[in-house]
Amino acid sequence: MQKVFEVKDKVAKLEKQVADLMAEKAETERVIKQSEDRMRRANKLVVQLADEGVRWKEDVEKMSHQIKKLVGNVFLSCACISYFGAFTGDYRKQLTDMWTT
Numbered sequence: 001m002q003k004v005f006e007v008k009d010k011v012a013k014l015e016k017q018v019a020d021l022m023a024e025k026a027e028t029e030r031v032i033k034q035s036e037d038r039m040r041r042a043n044k045l046v047v048q049l050a051d052e053g054v055r056w057k058e059d060v061e062k063m064s065h066q067i068k069k070l071v072g073n074v075f076l077s078c079a080c081i082s083y084f085g086a087f088t089g090d091y092r093k094q095l096t097d098m099w100t101t
Contacts, residue, residue: 076100 076099084092 076096079099080092080096083095087095
């Protein structure tokens with residue numbers, strides 16, 4: 001009878017050990033899935049940021065070109081605001097053509 005109790009204790013310990021290992025396995029699988037999801041999102045973000053970097057580089061080139069023309073554009077804007085009010089459309093075009101040359 002004593003041996004039966006010992007065997008039952010061993011079985012109970014083994015069943016508990018199996019349950020603990022199954023819980024650990026489930027947690028590990030959850031962590032793996034979470035990590036894979038994060039990795040997939042991180043890769044997607046890296047690709048999108050690389051594309052954005054190309055766009056930013058193009059924007060910087062455009063803005064560098066526009067900065068060179070900034071003083072002239074401001075001058076034309078101020079001149080148009082100051083002088084266009086009383087003149088006809090044809091004369092305004094003549095003034096703009098003259099100022100831009």
